[in-house]
Amino acid sequence: MPSSAPSDRPGRPDRSGASGLLVAGTSSDAGKSVIVAGLCRALARRGVKVAPFKAQNMSNNSMVCLDGGEIGRAQYLQAQAARLEPTTAMNPVLLKPGTDRRSFVVVRGEPAGTLEAGQYAVGRAHLADAAFAAYRELADEYELVVCEGAGSPAEINLRAGDYVNMGLAREFGLPVVVVGDIDRGGILASLYGTWALLGEEDRALLKSFVINKFRGDASVLEPGLDEITDRTGVPFHGVIPWLLDVWLDSEDTLEVGHWRASTALSATSRDRLKVAVIRLPRISNATDVDALAAEPGVDVLVTVDAAVAESADLLMLPGSRSTASDLEWLRERGLADVVAARVAAGRPVLGVCGGYQMLGHEIEDDVEGQVGVVPGLGHLPVRTEFGQAKVLARPAGSWDGHPVDTAYEIHHGIATLGGLRPTGAPQEPAPEPFLDGWSVGSVWGTMWHGAFESDGFRRAWLAQVARAAGSQWQPHADAPGFAERRERMLDTLADALEEHVDIDALLALTRIGATT
Known part of the structure; x- marks a missing residue:
């Protein structure tokens, strides 16, 4: 089983299975970043040499690596989850929106011009080349690469130029996990619709469904999950509960403050x-x-x-x-x-x-x-x-x-x-x-x-x-520090995935499963 995989395997990774897996979503903010971070921490704790990867981010939340390159903040955190020093290979293409129709392009951490809205679907071949080259670097160095998709793989209007979702999966033969956020509603339709819109060759790589942010009795979901699996042939490998104490450095500025209570500020409590x-x-x-x-x-x-x-x-x-x-x-x-x-x-x-x-x-x-x-x-x-x-x-x-x-x-x-x-x-x-x-x-x-x-x-x-x-607030000297809170959060997330997701079944789809 993957949990017994040794941490000191000699030489380069085994080539008999997929070099990684792709975590895609039914939409933006479905939980892709959370799942990738959690998997990276869970696998690192098991002794697997794992790295995160996102071929392309579109985000104005970024971070500077020690080598001076800029990557998406979510991938920076995922690298920390994997207990790695972040590098630009983990997010080779970063698009930073400047207007509704223009994004500033960052390739391997450095500014690389702009991308206009009309170029988004078909004008990114050079960016795909950079992304694929970065993936190969990671696949050569690590036992497993856990990839994060962008938006939804069912955006068929963008499929021709895609190198982040199914384009990446097809290039490297990656098994695909599709995550859906049940808190948004319509989860079964979203999952089935994603499968239905994929082309036949893309669909063949879709190997797993996972539901995120569930509250209540999971047995209530089972008849629906069974029906979706009957119709698609894709099994469910996890139903993750709502995790109140988990927050992540979001790549999506639409979700700023999403993890905080943000309805009003108390006007009375002076402490x-x-x-x-x-x-x-x-x-x-x-x-x-x-x-x-x-x-x-x-x-x-x-x-x-x-x-x-x-x-x-x-x-x-x-x-x-x-x-x-x-x-x-x-x-x-x-x-x-x-x-x-x-x-x-x-x-x-x-x-x-x-x-x-x-x-x-x-x-x-x-x-x-x-x-x-x-x-x-x-x-x-x-x-x-x-x-x-x-x-x-x-x-x-x-x-x-x-x-x-x-x-x-x-x-x-x-x-x-x-x-x-x-x-x-x-x-x-x-x-x-x-x-x-x-x-x-x-x-x-x-x-x-x-x-x-x-x-x-x-x-x-x-x-x-x-x-x-004029506030009476004072700092709590015994409160955990920010880095400690982040580490606790990553471990809490990994614990939840170990409990609620069949990680071994996902690893069995990759070269990790082929060598254990």
């Missing part, structure tokens, strides 16, 4: 800290808020509501893939006025990356948005100029004696001190260094993503925010 995060249209690296939301007593709401933004103890402007455009949107929604009122009253505001740039007095962008010079919100004395070269870095620093070693940078815009004094601050205090950026009074700005994953810094800074906001 809690209330954080409102503006959900920008092109929000980028929104996973920055996860570390804040994981802190005991901190309530985070991702919102576009001006009243919520005004009432929170802390207002955060997150990163953006289209800074100038999102800044204009802030003004149109009246949210720029909310920021100005908070600054004038000395109430805390934080800007990260694009949000930091917006808080400055001027932005010159002839690269990303190609808008020339536009005025910023004017609350920090910095000017941002966009350059052709993209900054990809893993910096380290400190604040108030607290080390920060979890940060990363992904940006074209360079923010420098100088120019106008900040507007709206009651006494216009002098700017002070804040990580790589600056603060003025209760306004802070930094280009560093991920900094708040450093526990000591996060707690000390939030304590200062609480004092400025």
Whole structure:
């Protein structure tokens, strides 16, 4: 059985079976990322040398590898689940939407031009070549590659140029697991419809169905599952329950804040800290808020509501893939006025990356948005100029004696001190260094993503925010750190898959099963 597979198999992986398996979904956010992360951790615990892979992401949530390359945040986490150092081979193609019709292309971690909407179906042959080459690298090095699909494999309008779903599976003979989210409703129709829309040769690779986010008595599902298997010949290998304590670095910005309660912020409890995060249209690296939301007593709401933004103890402007455009949107929604009122009253505001740039007095962008010079919100004395070269870095620093070693940078815009004094601050205090950026009074700005994953810094800074906001919140010194919480989450997820998914049956479809 796979559980007895030794961890020290000599030489290259056996070639007598499939080099990996593909986890596809009935839709976006069906649970593909969760299943891949869980499988990677479960298999790593069994001693299998396993690696994650996603041929192409379309996401503005990304991370910088130690080698300086950029990959999707979900694949970065999946590599951590497999107990590996992430590399660009694990997500060779990353598309970062800049508008509704254009995406910026990242290949093997580096910028590689743009992709227009009309090119998406058939204009990606060179990207497929890069993706397949990366897969071969991983297949040569690891015993098993657990692949994540994108969207749905039944998007027949995109099948001709597909190299992420069935195109990948066909290229490497991968068995396919299709995951469906029962919480969305219509799960049986979604699974059957996926099978029915696939062409005959693609359908032959569909080997397993798995249901995600089930609540209740699984026996109620059994007649339906049996009927779907009778009609398709595809067995069900798992029904995963709703896992309340599992959250993942999402690649889908539509799901920002999905794992947090996000209906309202309490206006009464002063021993809690209330954080409102503006959900920008092109929000980028929104996973920055996860570390804040994981802190005991901190309530985070991702919102576009001006009243919520005004009432929170802390207002955060997150990163953006289209800074100038999102800044204009802030003004149109009246949210720029909310920021100005908070600054004038000395109430805390934080800007990260694009949000930091917006808080400055001027932005010159002839690269990303190609808008020339536009005025910023004017609350920090910095000017941002966009350059052709993209900054990809893993910096380290400190604040108030607290080390920060979890940060990363992904940006074209360079923010420098100088120019106008900040507007709206009651006494216009002098700017002070804040990580790589600056603060003025209760306004802070930094280009560093991920900094708040450093526990000591996060707690000390939030304590200062609480004092400025008049909140009685205090950090819990005995609370688990963010990295520890993430590890616990990955183990919880792996435990759930070991209990509710027939992992051995899935491995039997691969070369792992062929060698044990």
